[in-house]
Amino acid sequence: MISANKQIRAARYGMTIDVDRCNGCGACMVACSVENNVPPAHEGATDRKGLTWIRVYKVDNGEEYPNRRTAFVPVMCQHCGNETPCVHVCPQQAVDVDPSTGVVGEMPQRCLGCRYCMAACPYHARYFNWWDPAWPAGMEKTLNPGVTPRMRGVVEKCNLCHGRWHAAKEQAAAAGKPDTEPVSYVPACVEACPTGAIHFGDLNDASSATAKEAAEPDSFRLLEKLNTQPKIYYRSKKDWVRGIAAAPRPGGAGKENSRG
Amino acid sequence: MKTTRREIMLFAGGSAVGVLFTPAPWRLLTDTALWSENWPGIPAPARGEIRARYTNCSLCTAGCAVRARCVGDQPVALSGAGGHPLSHGALCAFGLAGHHLPYIPSRVKQGPVKEAAAAVADGIAKCGPAEYVVTLDLRPARTASWTYRRAMAAVKNGRYVTPAVDSSVAVDLSKARTVLSFGVPVLDGWGTPGNAIAARPGFRLIQAEPIESRTASMADQWLRIRPGSEDTLAQGLAGQIAHAAAAEGTGLAEREIAALAAQLEQNGPVLVLGSSRLESTGRTIVSRRETPVPAEWQKAAPVTDLASLPDGSVRVLIIDESAPGEYLPWKAIEKKLVADNPVVVALAWSREGYGRHAQHVLPVGVYPEVAGDIPPAIDSVAATFRLSVPLVPVPEACVKPEEFVAAAAGLPVTDTLRERADAIHKAARGTLFTYADTKSVELKDVKADDFWKALNAGGCWIDAPDDKAPAARLTTAVAELRPVEESDLPLVVVLSHELTPGSPILSKLYQESNLRLGPNCVALHPSCGLEDGAKAVFETLLGKCPVAVTLDAGIPPGLVQVSASPAVLDLCASGARAKVGRA
Numbered sequence: 001m002i003s004a005n006k007q008i009r010a011a012r013y014g015m016t017i018d019v020d021r022c023n024g025c026g027a028c029m030v031a032c033s034v035e036n037n038v039p040p041a042h043e044g045a046t047d048r049k050g051l052t053w054i055r056v057y058k059v060d061n062g063e064e065y066p067n068r069r070t071a072f073v074p075v076m077c078q079h080c081g082n083e084t085p086c087v088h089v090c091p092q093q094a095v096d097v098d099p100s101t102g103v104v105g106e107m108p109q110r111c112l113g114c115r116y117c118m119a120a121c122p123y124h125a126r127y128f129n130w131w132d133p134a135w136p137a138g139m140e141k142t143l144n145p146g147v148t149p150r151m152r153g154v155v156e157k158c159n160l161c162h163g164r165w166h167a168a169k170e171q172a173a174a175a176g177k178p179d180t181e182p183v184s185y186v187p188a189c190v191e192a193c194p195t196g197a198i199h200f201g202d203l204n205d206a207s208s209a210t211a212k213e214a215a216e217p218d219s220f221r222l223l224e225k226l227n228t229q230p231k232i233y234y235r236s237k238k239d240w241v242r243g244i245a246a247a248p249r250p251g252g253a254g255k256e257n258s259r260g
Numbered sequence: 261m262k263t264t265r266r267e268i269m270l271f272a273g274g275s276a277v278g279v280l281f282t283p284a285p286w287r288l289l290t291d292t293a294l295w296s297e298n299w300p301g302i303p304a305p306a307r308g309e310i311r312a313r314y315t316n317c318s319l320c321t322a323g324c325a326v327r328a329r330c331v332g333d334q335p336v337a338l339s340g341a342g343g344h345p346l347s348h349g350a351l352c353a354f355g356l357a358g359h360h361l362p363y364i365p366s367r368v369k370q371g372p373v374k375e376a377a378a379a380v381a382d383g384i385a386k387c388g389p390a391e392y393v394v395t396l397d398l399r400p401a402r403t404a405s406w407t408y409r410r411a412m413a414a415v416k417n418g419r420y421v422t423p424a425v426d427s428s429v430a431v432d433l434s435k436a437r438t439v440l441s442f443g444v445p446v447l448d449g450w451g452t453p454g455n456a457i458a459a460r461p462g463f464r465l466i467q468a469e470p471i472e473s474r475t476a477s478m479a480d481q482w483l484r485i486r487p488g489s490e491d492t493l494a495q496g497l498a499g500q501i502a503h504a505a506a507a508e509g510t511g512l513a514e515r516e517i518a519a520l521a522a523q524l525e526q527n528g529p530v531l532v533l534g535s536s537r538l539e540s541t542g543r544t545i546v547s548r549r550e551t552p553v554p555a556e557w558q559k560a561a562p563v564t565d566l567a568s569l570p571d572g573s574v575r576v577l578i579i580d581e582s583a584p585g586e587y588l589p590w591k592a593i594e595k596k597l598v599a600d601n602p603v604v605v606a607l608a609w610s611r612e613g614y615g616r617h618a619q620h621v622l623p624v625g626v627y628p629e630v631a632g633d634i635p636p637a638i639d640s641v642a643a644t645f646r647l648s649v650p651l652v653p654v655p656e657a658c659v660k661p662e663e664f665v666a667a668a669a670g671l672p673v674t675d676t677l678r679e680r681a682d683a684i685h686k687a688a689r690g691t692l693f694t695y696a697d698t699k700s701v702e703l704k705d706v707k708a709d710d711f712w713k714a715l716n717a718g719g720c721w722i723d724a725p726d727d728k729a730p731a732a733r734l735t736t737a738v739a740e741l742r743p744v745e746e747s748d749l750p751l752v753v754v755l756s757h758e759l760t761p762g763s764p765i766l767s768k769l770y771q772e773s774n775l776r777l778g779p780n781c782v783a784l785h786p787s788c789g790l791e792d793g794a795k796a797v798f799e800t801l802l803g804k805c806p807v808a809v810t811l812d813a814g815i816p817p818g819l820v821q822v823s824a825s826p827a828v829l830d831l832c833a834s835g836a837r838a839k840v841g842r843a
Contacts, residue, residue, distance in 0.1 A: 023447050023474050026353040026769040026776060033765050034337050034357060037305065040764035041771045050772020058775065060814065065484045070477045070814065132301045136764060139363035140303035144336050145310070149302050191339055194350035195457050 011182030012081070012102040013160055014203040014231030015190070016213040017074055019241050021197035024072035028054050031192030032076075034142075035161060037149045039133040051127045053077070053158040054189050061240040071241050074189070074198070076158040077125040078222060078230030079104045085228065086117035086126065101182070102203075102231055103160050111154035118155060122223050123230075126157045160200075161187035203231060220245050308332040314341055314695040314718020316634055317355040318627045318648035319584060319762075321399065322452040323634030324351050325695050325720065328359065328651055335359040335628065335651050340454065343698030345722065346640055350454030353769060360763035361626045362652055366610050368623040370657050373664075376605045376620035380668045383576035383603035387417055391575040391598060394419045395665055398585030400563065401427040401635035403680045406553055407662040408580070409560035411669035418669065419569065420561040423586035429732045430548040431531065431639045433459035437542075438527045440497075440520075442490040442534030443469040443834070445757065447478050450533075451639035464527060466520065468493055471754050471821055472814055483520070485510040487752040487819060488744030488835040494537040497521050536733060546729040548636065551643040551721075552687040554679050571595050574602060578668070580661045581608035581615075582624040583632065590617050590830045591802060607661040613826045624661055625654035631716075633677060643723035645684055647677065647715050678712060685711050690723040747801055747837035751820040755834045756783075780805070780828075782840055783812040783821040795843040798822065800832040806843060 032038070032054045041050060054076040061069045080086075084104055087095045094110035095117060097103070118126045132152045135143070143149065146163035150156050168185035177183075182202050190200040201210030213219060214233040221230045222245050236242055279285055308331045316323045317338075325341035338359055342349035361367075384393050393415050395408040400422040412418030433439070433456060444450055446465060447457070467479035468490065476482040485493055489510040496506020496517050503521070507514040524530050529542020566588060574596045594617070597604070606618035609626040624630075628651040636644045666673045684690075688704040692711060695718040703711065703721065715721070744752050756777050770778035777783055782798055790796060792811040797804050798820075805827050815821055820838055822828050832838060 023478050024775060025448065025453075025474070027351065027356055029768045029773070029775070030353040030356045030763075030765055031337075031339070033768050038765075038768075041767035045767070045772050047771075047773050050768070052768050052772050055773050056775050068472065068814075070472055072474075072477070133303075134301075135303065136363050136365045139360055139764075141306060141334050142336050142359055142363070143303060143305035145305040145307050145331055147305070149305070151302055188337075192351065192356055194340070194352065194453050 008180045012203040016199045016233045018197045019236040021195045022072040027192045028189035031188040035188035037143050037147045042131040049130050078123050078232045080228035082229040085120040089116040089120040108150040108154040113153040315649040316646040322637045341695040346455050348454035348458050354762050357763035357765045371622040379603045387575045392417045392419045393576040394574050396421045396579045399583040403633045403676050404662040411665045411671045412561035414669045430641045432641045436463045436531035436544045438464045438530045440466045440532050444533040445475045448474040452637045494535040543731045547732045549643050551645050552683045554683045569596050576603045579606045579614045582661050587829050623658045625658045629654040646720040681712050694719045744835045749837035749839045751838045753832050753836045753838045754821050755824040756821050757824050777823045779825050782807045783810045785815045785817040786811045796840050799839045802831045
């Protein structure tokens, strides 16, 4: 417990995702599910009812060959820093923004499953547990002890690997570091990305690579006009990719994406 | 004062409404869900000491270095081991969930081991002079492969058969300035993912294929050619046919082909993948020394391919499917079997492959249960030796494929991995790279026991660079696309090598999202007349199978993209004609 008179230096954890480097392999999605004990798909699950804390969308520029181009855009909770929509609508106070990290957290134990937050989220980054979480016999042995599996009937989403953050805090405390300083850790998707497209760090630390990348001219955020000030920054040198940031959902109005 | 019934009702109602304006009910409501935290249906993760163990992924020949986070001895998460000179800390989506494989629902858990051994012995005894005993090894150049070759040398009319893979040739991506790929997924599962990504800034990638794959979307230039016209394009670029003829055959503009030919001329060295018609230049393809083996192993059966066996000649066929590799269509195998009562044994952990056809399916250990070595990847210029280390115990019912084959041939079974490690140590060349400390040491400075210990703790022997390695040609190491077959069927098949049998968590990629094409799924242009998600029948000249339809505007009309599962590979290859009709 941090005493009230301590001066905590607040972090603002965020990411930069270089869309031009993402090849849509899906390693981030798998690593996220393994890390956060997200169960395999129920047989009735679809792209609408699935649980994917991070989802890679395939988008295209809408042109015909030879001008057709596609790109892959990983989308997770954007960890809105201003007027966070899901926090506002939750009747259960099950969603909050941690002032010491800037992470938008979800408390499934409080969640009633009303799904207001899903309706409010402009990024479609929240997922509802339609079924009891189930793993094939024996596979429950592979669950990560740092994360509690969630129950049916609650909403869940990316929390920037809160379990890893806790572990990093414990390690820092064990090493005798002051608990008022932000800790350094890496979420599972960042660690797993084989192309190094995703970077993570403290956006409040101007010297961090992530903060510098977020300030680059080719950096942008999704739906910036809403002024939710997400902490997930995207980067691309392609104008048409930057243009899709203003679309309500990556990939247009139909089925959200396609495959390569 | 007399209290009326009406006043009591008003008081109760007013209280009820008033309470809603206090925090009390809301706080209670907040906690009502707390009980479900320990819902009996939710598994509780095991607790224990967390430690790291190191191994190598054996799901493909990339053999990426793996760091396993374990609770006690049980791996709970896998990640790439950083600092590795070839895999560079990268691990693909399949490798990240490799620790789930022992628990997949479709796993073969029991099998008639004694009956199969008796049938094989009987088959060998009955083998006629023009008949063969064959071991089909889907992943050659392993230590187990040498056991098979020695076993087949010890058996009368024994043959060792592999898919067409030439392990003596390697691709050097770091030397290429231009890579021209005919449908080879250079950035999506080909070679060693980490190595291809690390080398990517150094070359210009030109991808020629009919559908914009992941590699095509990351390429500097994508050439959308007609399916089956790869060879025509290669001929045009090689100057064997006129650019105009190549343009007509491929659907590209004549100036595109001329510009491409000029590019290849000016921006060398050029590496050509997927076509042997065009020459790669500048030592981008070189011969690779073989990983040393004990001298006594050299008395082994030669490597042969299936096509060289006469039809109707295989009396006994043992298929080692324990290490995933290139799948040979069952139709091609079936015609090689003798007509009367052939013996077919599949050593497999899943029934989705040859287990569907074999008389005897024997269970085998799966990654990361069993120890085994991984042959060098196609993009590893130096020979390597690394072990997939057992992280969890193998079920008792499982057989060891090499022991089964050796026993059938009467070959004494020894600790072959250790023997080969000793042979490498005796050669005293190259370096040992250890994953825990990311250090390389000269092998000649390491004792034999320490070398073996290091290999079992996650380590990799990398051969010394061979600067005099001669340039070579890729003839069989990369599958070439075939011309479109003649038929009345309206669609042309483009295979998508999306999913090998893997963890159920991979459903995130195809069922719970649309990132990849799922098993038994086909992708068609929206103008095909079928609805998204419709149940359909996929039909080729060789047969039919049920599929689910996915509509994708990125698929040109007239093409059907199919996920290359064994059931589909039994029916077609890329370039085949097909029909997709409503079920």
